[in-house]
Amino acid sequence: MYKSSIIAGFFALAMSPAMAQDVSLYAAGSLKAALSDVVNDFTQATGTAVATSFGPSGLMRERIEAGETAHVFASANMRHPQRLSDAGKGGAVTLFARNRLCALARPEVAVSTDTLLEVMLKDSIRLGTSTPKADPSGDYAFALFDKSGHAEALKGKSLQLTGGPDSEKPPQGRNTYAWVMDSDQADVFLTYCTNAVLAQKEVSDLQIVQIPEALSVGADYGLIVLNDAPGGATALADYILSSEGQAVLAGYGFETVGGG
Incomplete structure (x- = not known):
């Protein structure tokens, strides 16, 4: 939907009235590092300022439904932006990246891909x-449990430590998942592989365990431009889908959907 020749015209558009208004981007927390870089690049290219707000996609959707001003919504699933589209609050939803689940494990846990379920x-x-x-990450984890043959047992014992409206927040500057594991709240934690990599950069002895293929759950990320957004919002969405934006996402471990 958003792909166009706009990349070539960014500098020409930068001074136009439609691009002059600041753009509000609401996005999934797992996109914070990657989209912060994308936004910086976009602002340098266009001169258009972008105010960002990151958090669990379901809670971000609820904030938009409650009337908060968001021009672009980048979700960790397709369902939340599709709900906004179905309600007439924005245009069509576009797939812009993919992710998958990994397991983070504390260093003393003896675990491998083959023994993860056990x-x-x-x-x-x-x-x-x-x-x-x-938070879609929790939905994907529960979908993995459904595939395991032990859904009741795994759902019953799971500790829902992040992504909820009342979840404890990490100290300022800490990666959420590094902090959860480093503060001994869990032995194994299911999160996006991109989050796991960032957590391991902060706490180097954490283990990243790949999910067995039989249990693997993919995560499709959806993008929507909301109604009454300034022209810069569509330009930002285009930029996220451009080769430049997709390269940044790839650099953070997301599977990209091409760009041009």
Whole structure:
């Protein structure tokens, strides 16, 4: 939807009245590092300022539904922006990136891809996830449980430690998942692979465990431009889908959908 020849015209558009108004971007927390870089590049190219707000996609959607001003919404699933589109609050939803789940494990946990399910099922293992419905990461974790053949046991023992309206927040400057693991709140935590990489950069002895193929759950990320947005909002959405924006996302470990 948003792909166009706009990349070539960014500098020409930068001074136009439609681009002069600041753009408000609401986005999934897992996109914070990547889209912060994309926004900086976009602002340098166009002169258009972008105010960003990051958090669990379900909670961000609720804030938009409650009347907060967002011009572009980048969600960690397709369902939340599609709900806004179906309600007539914006245009069509475009897939702009993909992610997948990994497991973070504390250094003392003996675990591998082949033994991950067995380890998660152990009574002694504290299994962390994000919060379903509020945060798509939690929904994807529960979808993994559904594929495991042990859904009731895994859902029953899961600790929903992040992504909810009342979830404890990490100290300023800390990566959420590094902090959860470093503060001994869980032994194994299911999160996006991109989050796991950032957590390991902060706490180097954390283990990143790939999910077995039989349990693998993919995450499709959706983008929508909302009604009454300034021209710069469509330009930002185009930029996220451009080769430049997609290269930044790829650099943070997202699977991209092309660009041009």
